[in-house]
Amino acid sequence: MAANESKPSLLVGVLSKLLHSSELASIEILPGALKDWAIVDLPPEAPKPSSHFPFVFVEGNLGIPQKVLHALYLAAVSLPWRSSGADDAIASSSVIILLNPAHQTALNARKSLMKEGHLDPEKELVLMELISRGSPECAKQSIVWDHRRWCLNRIYGMMGPVNTAHPLQFWASSEEMQLFPKIGPAVVQRELALTQHTCETYPRNYHSWAYWHFIIDVCYASICSSNNNERQQEFLRIVTAECIRIRRWIEQHVSDYSAMHQLFQSLTLLNRLRTIGVLIDEINGDLTTSMLINHALSLVTTYPSHESLWMYLRVALSGATTTELVEISDKLERQNLPSPYFKQQLFKWFSVSTEVHSCI
Structure with missing residues (x-):
């Protein structure tokens, strides 16, 4: 009986070793229980799922049956890992965050383990990426x-003093930028690739988009803090490429207002860089306010039933002149779009905006 009771706690350690293995390429939580996967045909070199190894592990790809993970989670949280040694804390906390990634106590424990040198923060990033993807x-x-x-x-340490002439709406201040990580273009690309994947797997993922915004903000801070023109242009190419990618993303995800909002905010950043002479035509990518207006307008006329696109158009027009507002209002009025409510709401906003413009 005692041996049976101790088995889940032993398996917590087995799973932890797999999660921290250099061979690990992906993680997936599989539906069902061990019995559903014990009968699956696997390559001869792969270990067969059993009560001693209730996992599917093939060529670095780890599958964990959901019911097995639930049992190991209960075992992990019941162990005295917070008052135990580093190995026990690493094992239990890794199993806990796999099922409950918002477990603050487990994440804080892992921060402490990194500070004490028991966990490698580079490997922690790899593990958290695998969990986020899976x-x-x-x-x-x-x-x-x-x-x-x-x-x-x-x-990577903190960025330190950053020289920005004037605060830019929607983006961090010079004081906030000092606390940003001092990461290079390769790390930036890796982080952006992760956000792209997580936005795909969890549609309209606000927190993924917020992290995307943070990474673009890091690029902006890096541009402002660098005296190396080549390095500035490298970060600029990343930002412009991301904006072009998001423009395509919006065309394929017409309900994702978070993406539309981020594109608009990113254009304010590019406009600032263009104004101060940092952004050159070679990497401009036609990322202008006029482009944004035309893009939003074309999507509204193609998919008029999506309220998010009408909101996108309204945001895009926030910097338009009275003449531009009137021209677009006339263009929409002439089109018999099957969403009169959204169009009426936009026209109400038009009338208020033109009144404000005429008073300026």
Whole structure:
């Protein structure tokens, strides 16, 4: 009996070793129980799922039956890992965050383990990325993205003084930028690739988009803090490429207002860089206010039943002149779009905006 009772706690350690293995390439929580996967045909070299190894592990790809993970989670939280040694704390906390990534106590324990040198923050980033890619639940938790930011600061240090002439609406101040991680273009690309994946797996993922905004903000701070023109242009190419990608993303995800909002905010950043002479035509990518208006207008006329696109158009027009507002209002009026309510709401906003413009 005692041996049977101790088995889940032993399996917590087995799973932890798999999660921290350098061979690990992906993580997936599988539906069902061990019995559903014990009968699956696997390659001869792969271990057969059993009560001693209730996992599917093939060529670095780890599958954990959901009922097995629930049992191991209960075992992990019941162990005295907070008052135990580093190995027990690493094992229990890794199993806990796999099922409950918003478990603040477990994440804080892992921060302490990194500070004490028991956990490598680079490997922690890899593990958290694998969990984020394998679990939609993980990607929608703000605390997971905060943990990722903390790890980046731990590895790369803080950026230090950043010289920005004037604060830019929607973006960090000079004081806030000093606390950003000092990461290079390769790390930026990796982080952006992760946000792209998590936005795909969990549609309209606000926290993933907020992290995307943070990484673009890091690019902006890097541009402002660097005296190396080549390095500035490298970060600029990343930002413009992301804006072009998001423009395509919006065309394929016409209900994702978070993406539309981020594109608009990013154009304000590019407009500032264009004004101060940092953004050159070679990498401009036609990312202008006029482009944004035309893009939103074309999508509204193609998919008029999506309220998010009407909101996108309204945001795009926030910097338009009275003449531009009247021209677009006339163009929409002439089109017999099957969403009169959204159009009427936009026209009400038009009338208020033109009155404001005429008073300026």
